[in-house]
Amino acid sequence: MAYAILQRLAQMVFVMFGISMLVFLIFFGTPGVDPAARIAGRNASPEVLEAVRKSFGFDQPFYVQYFTMMKKIFVTGDLTSFVNRGWKVVPAVLDTVPVTLSLVIGAAVLWVVFSLIIGVLAAAYRDTWIDKVLMILGLIGISMPVYWLGEVMNLMTQSRFHDSWLFSWVPPLGYKNLSDDPKGWFLTLVIPWITLAILYIGLYGRVLRAAITEALQEDYIRTARAKGLSETRILLRHALRTSLIGFVTLFGLDFGALVGGSALLTEVVFGLQGVGKLTFDALQNLDLPVIMTTVLYASFFVVMANAVVDMVYILLDPRVRTS
Amino acid sequence: MILEVRDLAVSFRTEQGLVRAIDGVSFEVFEGEVLGIVGESGSGKTVTMLAVMGLITDPNSVIEGSIRYRGRELVGMRQRELQHLRGREIAMIFQDPMTALTPVYTIGWQIAEQILAHQKVSKSAAWDKAIGLLDEVGIPKPEEAVHRYPHQLSGGMRQRAVIAMALTCNPALLVADEPTTALDVTVQAQILDLLRKLRKAHGSSIVFITHDLGVMAELADRIMVMYAGRIVERATAARLFAEPRHPYTRALLDSIPPLDGARPRRLRSIAGAPPSLLNLPKGCAFAPRCPSRLSVCDEAKPTLTGTAHAVACVVASGR
Ligand SMILES: Nc1ncnc2c1ncn2[C@@H]1O[C@H](COP(=O)(O)OP(=O)(O)O)[C@@H](O)[C@H]1O
Ligand SMILES: [Mg+2]
Numbered sequence: 001m002a003y004a005i006l007q008r009l010a011q012m013v014f015v016m017f018g019i020s021m022l023v024f025l026i027f028f029g030t031p032g033v034d035p036a037a038r039i040a041g042r043n044a045s046p047e048v049l050e051a052v053r054k055s056f057g058f059d060q061p062f063y064v065q066y067f068t069m070m071k072k073i074f075v076t077g078d079l080t081s082f083v084n085r086g087w088k089v090v091p092a093v094l095d096t097v098p099v100t101l102s103l104v105i106g107a108a109v110l111w112v113v114f115s116l117i118i119g120v121l122a123a124a125y126r127d128t129w130i131d132k133v134l135m136i137l138g139l140i141g142i143s144m145p146v147y148w149l150g151e152v153m154n155l156m157t158q159s160r161f162h163d164s165w166l167f168s169w170v171p172p173l174g175y176k177n178l179s180d181d182p183k184g185w186f187l188t189l190v191i192p193w194i195t196l197a198i199l200y201i202g203l204y205g206r207v208l209r210a211a212i213t214e215a216l217q218e219d220y221i222r223t224a225r226a227k228g229l230s231e232t233r234i235l236l237r238h239a240l241r242t243s244l245i246g247f248v249t250l251f252g253l254d255f256g257a258l259v260g261g262s263a264l265l266t267e268v269v270f271g272l273q274g275v276g277k278l279t280f281d282a283l284q285n286l287d288l289p290v291i292m293t294t295v296l297y298a299s300f301f302v303v304m305a306n307a308v309v310d311m312v313y314i315l316l317d318p319r320v321r322t323s
Numbered sequence: 324m325i326l327e328v329r330d331l332a333v334s335f336r337t338e339q340g341l342v343r344a345i346d347g348v349s350f351e352v353f354e355g356e357v358l359g360i361v362g363e364s365g366s367g368k369t370v371t372m373l374a375v376m377g378l379i380t381d382p383n384s385v386i387e388g389s390i391r392y393r394g395r396e397l398v399g400m401r402q403r404e405l406q407h408l409r410g411r412e413i414a415m416i417f418q419d420p421m422t423a424l425t426p427v428y429t430i431g432w433q434i435a436e437q438i439l440a441h442q443k444v445s446k447s448a449a450w451d452k453a454i455g456l457l458d459e460v461g462i463p464k465p466e467e468a469v470h471r472y473p474h475q476l477s478g479g480m481r482q483r484a485v486i487a488m489a490l491t492c493n494p495a496l497l498v499a500d501e502p503t504t505a506l507d508v509t510v511q512a513q514i515l516d517l518l519r520k521l522r523k524a525h526g527s528s529i530v531f532i533t534h535d536l537g538v539m540a541e542l543a544d545r546i547m548v549m550y551a552g553r554i555v556e557r558a559t560a561a562r563l564f565a566e567p568r569h570p571y572t573r574a575l576l577d578s579i580p581p582l583d584g585a586r587p588r589r590l591r592s593i594a595g596a597p598p599s600l601l602n603l604p605k606g607c608a609f610a611p612r613c614p615s616r617l618s619v620c621d622e623a624k625p626t627l628t629g630t631a632h633a634v635a636c637v638v639a640s641g642r
Contacts, residue, residue, distance in 0.1 A: 127382070219422035225378055226417075227437040227488070228410030231402070237436075238425050318472040319426060 005311060012307050019299040024066050027288055039288050041083040052082060073293055083287040093278065093293050099175050100274035102185065103266065104258045106193040111200035112251065118201065119208025124235055126213055134205065141202025150195045150269030157191055173271040192270045196263060200254065207250065211243035218242075245317050249309055256305025260298030325496055325528050326352040326375065331388035333370050335381060342600045344370040345552040348388070349627070352496065357522065357529040359543030359560065361536050361575065363597055367552040368532045369418075372498045376415055377405040392496070411441040414489035415498040419505045420481035424473040430457070430484040431469025437491045456487040459524075460517060479510035486517065493525055500532045515541060537579045540564060548572050551597050551608035553624075558632040568632065568639040571609050607636070 028035040036053040037044070044052075053059055057068040072079040077090040122134040157170040170191060176184035215221065216239050224234045264276030275294060282290035314321055331348040334341050345367035352358050360368045373379050375390055377397060390397040392408065417423045424433060434453035438444065444452070450469065457465035460483040473481055482502060489497060499518065503511040519542060522529055531542055539546055540560065547557040548569065556569040567573045574593045595612035598604060604611065606621035613620065615638045627635040634640055 219417060219419060220425040222378060223417060223423045223485070223488075224425065225380075226376060226409055226415040227440060228406045228408070229436070229440050230406060233440075242425065242427055317427060319474050 004314065008307050008310055012303050015303050016296075016300060019303075020070065020296055021066070023292060023295050023299075024069060027292060028065060028069075029062065035288070038286060039082055041285075041287075044082070048082065055080075069292065072289075073296065079289050079293060081287050081289050083285045089289045089293050092290070093275070093297055096273055096275045096278045097297075098178070099272050100259055100261075100263060100267070100276065102175075102178065102189060103192055103196065103272060103274060104255065104263055106189055107196040107200070107258075107263075108251075108255055110193055110197035111204060114197070114201045115204030115208060118205035119212060120235065120240060122205065122209040123212035123216070123239070124231075126209070131209070135209065138202035138205045141198045142206070144198065146195060146199060147265045147269055149198065150192075150266060153191050153195050154269065175272050192266055192272065195269075196258075196266045204247065204250065208243060208247055211246050212239045215239040215242050245313065248312050248316060252305045252309030252312070253302075256302040259305070260301040261294060324351050325354055325393060327389075327391040328371075328375065329389040329391075331371065331374060331390060332386070333367075333374050333379060334385050336383040336385070337601075340601045343552055343603060344600060345374075345549075347627075348549075348552075348554055350547055350554065350557065352528050352530060355526055355528055356544045357531055357542055359539040359546040360530065360532045360549060361534065361539055361546060362549035364534055365597060365600075366549040368534075368549055369500055370552075371549070372415065372500060372530060372532065376409060376413060376498065377402070378409075378415075407441075410437055410494075411492040412494055413496045413498065414492070414494040416482075416485055416489050416500065416502045418501040420478055420485050421505065423485050424481065426473055429470050429472055430476070430481075430488075434469075434484070434488045434491060437488055441492050452491070453487070456490055457484065459490070460484070460487045460521075461513075462487070477510075478506050479513065482506060482510075482514055483517065486514075486521070490521065490525065494527055496530065497527045498530045498532070501534065502531075503538065504533070504535075511538075518542065535579075536575050548575070551603060552600060553608065553635065554627055554633075555609065555636065556632075556634045557627070562632050566632075568634040569609075569636045570613050570615050570638070574614075 027038075036049055036056065036058050039056065040048050040052045057065050060068075069079075073090060077088075079089040081087040081089050081092075118134050118138065122131045125131050154173070157167040158173065161167050162170065169187060171184060171188050174188060176188055178185040212235070216235075221234060221238060224238050229237075259275075261276040261279050263274060264280050266272070267274040267277040268280060275297065278290065279294040279298075281287075282294065328351065329349050332343070332346045334343045334346075336342075348367070348371055350358070360371065362368055370379070374386055375392075375397065377400065379386060386398060388398065392413065397405070397408075424430065428436075431450060431453045434456060435446065435449040438449040438452055439446070442449075453469055454465045457468050462468045462480055462483050468476075468480075468484075473484075476484065482505075486502070502518070503514050506514065515538065518529070518531075521527075529542075531539070533539055536546075543560045545558065546560050546563045547554050548563075548571065549555065550571050556563065556567070556572045563572065564576070567576055571593075578593065593612060598608050598611065604621065606619075606623055607613070607625050610616050610620040617638055619637050625635045625637050625640075627633045628640055
């Protein structure tokens with residue numbers, strides 16, 4: 001078991017190395033493009049260009065350029081954005097991490113709890129009106145684009161109905177630090193959490209219902225019935241338990257992607273300065289050092305989430321536990 | 324009498340039409356006996372016993388007739404009440420031990436779960452009992468085996484675990500649905516031995532389902548033969564083997580390979596295929612394949628007549 005985990009960690013490092021190489025190649029190894037000119041930004045003076053070229057080692061062999069970049073990101077942390085006039089990239093990215101984590105973790109709690117409730121209820125009452133209503137609600141949740149939903153939420157809670165008793169508690173957009181102002185942190189995030197979670201509640205609820213319904217056709221469910229167990233126990237302890245394996249896989253991948261920047265739209269709509277928003281701004285300015293760093297950061301989370309999924313898998317499914 | 328089934332009919336509404344899985348099935352199971360049910364695959368053996376267990380959950384099914392367990396009517400009984408009977412008084416072993424156990428729990432957990440569902444005992448007592456049962460069904464090192472997951476056991480060992488689970492509450496009636504079909508031959512013999520031993524030790528009545536009459540000879544007191552959802556012949560095992568009366572039973576007996584001596588070069592198999600349950604013939608369902616067929620056979624369905632040795636065949640009963 002310990003060996004399996006170590007092996008997985010080594011694999012993770014290897015995959016991340018591959019990704020960093022690839023990203024570096026795309027941004028800095030594309031033939032016919034001068035990376036120094038890109039980093040320096042539009043209308044840069046020849047002096048700035050020269051400084052960039054020296055600082056990133058563009059006059060040296062390719063592998064040296066790669067290691068210089070990695071050193072700037074991981075060791076010295078002094079990668080500088082020229083587009084943003086001397087902004088230090090690594091601390092800027094690290095600043096956005098708590099924002100994104102707060103948003104995504106809160107939404108994840110909501111979506112896991114509610115999709116479990118919906119999926120189990122719909123499966124328990126399959127083919128009745130309860131099931132149909134829940135599944136249609138789920139479908140609506142999936143079909144609402146998150147930026148649109150976010151704007152509607154803002155319209156209702158920030159302007160139209162802000163003064164009604166229902167939404168007067170909603171603070172203005174923006175992020176408050178958990179350590180400085182826990183109450184403010186919670187209140188500002190409630191609406192973004194709900195907005196981000198709705199899509200996943202619908203999706204996961206439907207996936208879980210399908211998985212449980214399928215599990216209920218299995219032979220071992222018939223055995224469980226023949227044992228004289230109650231329907232509730234059969235549903236929760238047998239059908240749901242075996243369906244969780246797929247649920248966890250899906251969760252790990254979505255969670256990793258969201259922490260890695262896919263929560264972009266939610267962050268933009270609610271004015272949260274998270275990783276997604278930062279990447280979005282950097283892409284608009286073609287700020288290569290920032291893009292390079294956030295892409296690496298994102299890949300780290302995706303790869304990490306994958307590794308965690310594999311480990312949870314080992315806990316959930318004895319069949320993948322090899323001696 | 325422990326079980327009395329009268330005119331049981333189960334049909335399924337499907338897109339192609341009404342599938343009459345079984346029709347007019349009547350039989351009884353006596354205290355302490357082994358009743359064998361034989362018939363080709365698809366003849367309705369499993370459906371019959373699933374109906375007895377109240378395990379036909381398909382919303383498109385229609386169940387008619389009467390099933391009495393110790394005088395209590397089971398058809399139409401509430402699921403909650405059935406739950407108290409299932410696993411405690413009537414237990415069932417299924418065909419394929421590979422899929423019959425939940426893959427994510429140890430076999431000890433699954434056996435203890437059944438004990439705890441029906442008896443007021445502590446978890447550790449249930450666990451101890453599980454170890455005892457695994458020992459009884461011949462699983463080596465039971466105190467280690469309780470911690471094994473189903474996929475870590477061989478097919479034979481899994482079937483033993485399933486049998487142990489069925490025995491947890493000393494059921495009065497044990498239904499074994501082709502418990503050896505999915506296993507290889509040597510393991511088959513071991514499981515049959517085990518069932519014989521357990522029958523002596525526990526005194527349960529057993530309904531033993533198989534498509535193999537040869538297996539039946541070693542175990543059953545009485546045998547009923549099913550064809551296309553109906554009982555075609557019913558007699559004590561000795562009578563049935565000595566003087567089979569229904570042409571289908573005779574054909575089945577002819578297709579048993581001899582246990583010893585030279586095996587015939589080719590086993591005789593029954594020509595033709597069973598009829599579709601969607602549109603059964605008006606007369607005898609076996610008539611199209613029957614070597615002794617008469618013109619009356621196509622006119623009406625023969626009824627099961629006779630008490631000690633009952634047969635549903637116009638030709639055999641000489642009418
Ligand atoms: N849920 C169902 N829907 C439709 N047909 C079914 C269903 N369950 C069983 N049947 C049909 O009932 C017939 C009898 O099946 P079964 O009792 O399993 O046969 P046996 O156990 O003798 O091999 C088969 O033809 C099967 O297709
Ligand atoms: Mg069967």
